[in-house]
Amino acid sequence: MDGRGILIVVSGFSGSGKGTIMNEIIRRYNNYALSVSATTRNPRPGETEGKEYFFKSVEEFEKMIAKDELIEYARYVDNYYGTPRAYVEEQLEAGKDVILEIEIQGAIKVKEKFPDTLLLFVTPPTAEELRKRLVGRGTETMDVIDFRMKRAKEESLGMDRYDYLIINDVLEDCVEEMHRIIQGEHRRSFRNQAFIEHMKEELKGE
């Protein structure tokens, strides 16, 4: 099969469990690379430079934009978030499937620039379950939860722009399903032009 990795964008509502799914899929399989974004937001307790994000000042971030070092960037809740280009290209070239965990505006920009991108959207089975999970975290005030539910309502308008929905009911099943979808994606004929050409060549003399 053709050697280049697939660029995968994963989006989902805040509280959909996408972060946990990403960590688990990376832990289980070795063909994935997770892109680390740059952001101007402050680190949350427990976050470290270069692991969750590269933390930048607005000035530094704007320099990265000017130098075209980002594949895409977006403003989200008054902060910049963007995907550094170099790591993504390097890993794709090495045959890794690269996962970007980004919000919807960024997802659409990536798809426009690179139409072969696989877009996955993670959602809990019901809106009720989403609220329950946000409440269950116990770290947010009711105002924050209401705000996130309103944002989820807006983000739901973009769900049908994604190639697949990943329903996160049971984590275990969800990780396996995401992996299977990506494996299936590798078999798409348009991703295997070299194989097709080779097969045609071999069959020429028959």
Ligand code: 5GP
């Ligand atoms: P948080 O501040 O909660 O870590 O992230 C806020 C939102 O920004 C999440 O929806 C996350 O997926 C998104 N995000 C993280 N990195 C990037 C990025 O590089 N580009 C874009 N467009 N969104 C990002």
